[in-house]
Amino acid sequence: MSQFDRHSGCPFHRRTDRSQSALSQSDTSTPAHRERRRFLKGAGLTGLGLGLGGIGLGGTCPARALAATGHGQDVTSAPQEQDSQLRYPFYGHHQQGIVTPRPATGMLVAFDVLARDRDDLERLLKILTERMAFLTQGGNIPERNPLFPPPDSGILGPVVAPDGLTMTLAVGDSLFDQRFGLAGARPKRLQRMEGFPNDALDAARCHGDLALQICANTLDTGYHALRDIIKNTPGLLMVRWKQEGTVPLLPPAPGDSDGSARNFLGFRDGSANPDGSDDALMDELVWVGGDHDEPAWARGGSYLAARIIRNFVERWDRTPLQEQEMIFGRRKMSGAPLSKDGAEGKEQDVPDYTRDPEGEITPLDAHIRLANPRTLATEKNRILRRPFNYSNGVEANGQLDMGLLFLCFQADLEAGFITVQHRLDGEPLEEYIKPVGGGYFFVLPGARDANDFLGSGLLAASA
Amino acid sequence: MKTTRQWIATGAFALLPLAPFTALITAPAAQAAVAPEALVAPVADYKLYVLDNLEQLVSHTRDFTAAIQAGDVEKAQALYAPTRVYYERIEPIAELFADLDASIDAREDDYEKGVADPDFTGFHRLEYALFHDHSTDGMDKYAQGLMDDVNDLDSRVQGLTFPPETVVGGAAALMEEVAATKVSGEEDRYSRTDLWDFQGNVDGAREIFELFKPLAAQEDAGFVERVQTNFDDVEETLADYRLDADDPSAGFESYDEVSDADRRALTGPVTVLAEDLSTLRGLLGLN
Numbered sequence: 001m002s003q004f005d006r007h008s009g010c011p012f013h014r015r016t017d018r019s020q021s022a023l024s025q026s027d028t029s030t031p032a033h034r035e036r037r038r039f040l041k042g043a044g045l046t047g048l049g050l051g052l053g054g055i056g057l058g059g060t061c062p063a064r065a066l067a068a069t070g071h072g073q074d075v076t077s078a079p080q081e082q083d084s085q086l087r088y089p090f091y092g093h094h095q096q097g098i099v100t101p102r103p104a105t106g107m108l109v110a111f112d113v114l115a116r117d118r119d120d121l122e123r124l125l126k127i128l129t130e131r132m133a134f135l136t137q138g139g140n141i142p143e144r145n146p147l148f149p150p151p152d153s154g155i156l157g158p159v160v161a162p163d164g165l166t167m168t169l170a171v172g173d174s175l176f177d178q179r180f181g182l183a184g185a186r187p188k189r190l191q192r193m194e195g196f197p198n199d200a201l202d203a204a205r206c207h208g209d210l211a212l213q214i215c216a217n218t219l220d221t222g223y224h225a226l227r228d229i230i231k232n233t234p235g236l237l238m239v240r241w242k243q244e245g246t247v248p249l250l251p252p253a254p255g256d257s258d259g260s261a262r263n264f265l266g267f268r269d270g271s272a273n274p275d276g277s278d279d280a281l282m283d284e285l286v287w288v289g290g291d292h293d294e295p296a297w298a299r300g301g302s303y304l305a306a307r308i309i310r311n312f313v314e315r316w317d318r319t320p321l322q323e324q325e326m327i328f329g330r331r332k333m334s335g336a337p338l339s340k341d342g343a344e345g346k347e348q349d350v351p352d353y354t355r356d357p358e359g360e361i362t363p364l365d366a367h368i369r370l371a372n373p374r375t376l377a378t379e380k381n382r383i384l385r386r387p388f389n390y391s392n393g394v395e396a397n398g399q400l401d402m403g404l405l406f407l408c409f410q411a412d413l414e415a416g417f418i419t420v421q422h423r424l425d426g427e428p429l430e431e432y433i434k435p436v437g438g439g440y441f442f443v444l445p446g447a448r449d450a451n452d453f454l455g456s457g458l459l460a461a462s463a
Numbered sequence: 464m465k466t467t468r469q470w471i472a473t474g475a476f477a478l479l480p481l482a483p484f485t486a487l488i489t490a491p492a493a494q495a496a497v498a499p500e501a502l503v504a505p506v507a508d509y510k511l512y513v514l515d516n517l518e519q520l521v522s523h524t525r526d527f528t529a530a531i532q533a534g535d536v537e538k539a540q541a542l543y544a545p546t547r548v549y550y551e552r553i554e555p556i557a558e559l560f561a562d563l564d565a566s567i568d569a570r571e572d573d574y575e576k577g578v579a580d581p582d583f584t585g586f587h588r589l590e591y592a593l594f595h596d597h598s599t600d601g602m603d604k605y606a607q608g609l610m611d612d613v614n615d616l617d618s619r620v621q622g623l624t625f626p627p628e629t630v631v632g633g634a635a636a637l638m639e640e641v642a643a644t645k646v647s648g649e650e651d652r653y654s655r656t657d658l659w660d661f662q663g664n665v666d667g668a669r670e671i672f673e674l675f676k677p678l679a680a681q682e683d684a685g686f687v688e689r690v691q692t693n694f695d696d697v698e699e700t701l702a703d704y705r706l707d708a709d710d711p712s713a714g715f716e717s718y719d720e721v722s723d724a725d726r727r728a729l730t731g732p733v734t735v736l737a738e739d740l741s742t743l744r745g746l747l748g749l750n
Contacts (some may be wrong), residue, residue, distance in 0.1 A: 114731035148745035235693075235735035238727060 110208025245388025555633025
């Protein structure tokens with residue numbers, strides 16, 4: 001089941017109550033509110049919720065409310081957004097932004113670390129932790145004598161709303177070189193991403209000493225966070241590459257079968273994702289724990305595999321639907337696995353490959369079959385995908401440069417992404433996709449509290 | 464009609480009383496403005512620095528353009544970088560004259576038609592001829608144009624009143640210049656003499672910093688120490704690429720020789736300098 005399979009009744013809002021304990025202060029976390037929203041949703045009245053609940057009520061729909069009141073109809077009026085108070089806790093055993101429900105936008109920013117020694121690196125990690133703690137919780141921006149440059153870019157105004165922002169810090173293999181004396185504490189499976197046969201990696205969009213995943217309801221919130229980080233770390237960090245993306249918002253659907261979001265090939269993406277709300281499953285597949293043969297400091301962390309995967313969308317759009325569906329192994333509109341008689345199933349249906357050993361229903365090289373063969377032996381290869389669609393502009397040939405910012409998390413990089421990608425090598429889908437960038441990173445364990453900082457365990461373990 | 468730049472250039476801002484504006488400030492740590500008369504000496508000294516460099520620019524440009532007009536490619540190539548340095552040092556002032564800055568120092572990227580654009584003139588047009596075409600054919604008019612523009616700049620600056628804001632802000636402007644176009648190595652893409660320009664910008668920024676350092680130190684000694692350290696860092700890295708450690712006029716290796724690690728090593732202190740120097744005006748209580 002996807003973590004993106006449900007949302008609130010408004011197309012602008014993801015339902016937030018599936019984040020379990022993750023939600024700290026949003027109004028949407030109160031049972032009373034959930035009840036009210038169910039009522040509203042059931043009554044088909046979510047669009048009128050503004051008048052009932054006021055600002056901060058997650059289930060209201062600004063667009064419809066505005067249309068009804070005639071407010072804000074100037075072309076350049078700032079669009080209003082109601083989930084701006086959605087706030088995820090920053091401190092904890094794990095970092096946020098992994099099992100947190102995926103919001104509408106996300107970006108991955110890779111950095112070169114310019115710090116010259118361990119002291120500078122520690123200073124950097126403390127600054128990052130402090131800024132992330134502020135940005136993800138929100139608050140007033142500081143004022144400063146106007147003869148000086150302002151300390152905040154101001155692009156979100158005087159009050160920074162949390163806006164569902166999560167920031168997730170990860171370290172790359174290159175951070176463990178000779179510069180900082182960290183080599184002895186390297187997570188065992190952390191490595192430099194090697195090109196796979198179908199890759200055409202662009203060096204300018206690969207690897208990095210650090211990676212920061214920034215996700216939020218709106219891209220502006222992410223850009224604000226990134227500029228804050230850059231402003232506060234001069235001489236310590238240099239942006240190496242960045243890729244942002246979005247997730248299409250789904251219109252409200254009856255019941256709970258909203259389905260996974262679609263990628264730019266038009267297929268639902270995330271159907272077979274392990275359930276991010278299943279703590280035991282996450283401990284097995286996503287979070288490094290005592291059983292994972294990793295340094296003790298790494299417990300609570302996770303491996304991030306990031307890939308910038310160009311989609312050749314014009315060519316794809318000239319491919320027969322039936323062929324597209326055979327390539328993926330799913331029906332395009334419903335997301336259901338292919339079935340014997342062509343009967344329409346549901347996205348959540350589990351394909352039974354044991355009854356299709358020759359691939360007469362689902363081709364043996366269909367994407368979903370290679371990625372997850374659904375055998376006992378391949379259970380441990382499952383990964384938690386959290387991708388975003390990207391669109392960057394136009395290639396010299398006039399074709400759109402768009403594709404997938406593929407992000408996935410796993411407790412074991414080799415058993416996870418690397419194994420899965422090797423199974424996919426040579427798949428028919430390769431004709432329509434081209435991985436051009438990315439990297440492997442290790443997401444640091446969370447910061448316990450305001451006295452801790454991200455990476456404190458790593459530094460202590462390598463002291 | 465006056466542009467903001469012209470307002471600043473004429474020093475009009477300096478005449479505005481500070482009091483009503485500072486009264487609006489609600490944040491703490493408003494700096495005590497440095498007494499205006501304290502700025503007179505360093506600003507005057509800076510004008511002398513600029514005029515000295517302009518004199519050098521005029522005479523070096525004369526030799527450089529003469530070599531082109533004589534068809535001596537090799538000599539003109541050798542004179543290209545050492546001539547530009549004087550312009551790069553005084554860019555905060557030179558840029559006040561946008562028309563001349565465009566005709567003297569614009570790059571092909573500034574024009575839709577690139578190298579073929581008839582408006583593309585100045586140093587970088589000649590750079591393209593010398594280092595890409597290895598020829599001075601047809602360059603006579605561009606050489607003459609550059610000489611005329613440089614003479615024009617010289618006479619305009621002679622009569623210019625230097626506003627303190629522009630002078631002090633110039634240190635940050637130069638480091639922004641370095642951060643934006645020097646570290647990337649895009650300024651002198653054909654001659655690969657970027658390190659000359661790099662050093663020129665740093666020289667110009669440091670000169671301003673040194674002139675105002677005593678005043679800044681009264682406000683924030685830690686700031687002064689940090690800026691000095693970062694200037695030293697940058698110059699130390701640059702020095703590694705000098706062709707002759709004892710003879711600055713020998714210049715630098717090609718920017719192609721600068722390692723990725725050193726480009727990153729330069730980016731760190733350059734960015735810190737850009738951040739720190741962006742507060743120098745505020746520190747001295749200037750608009």
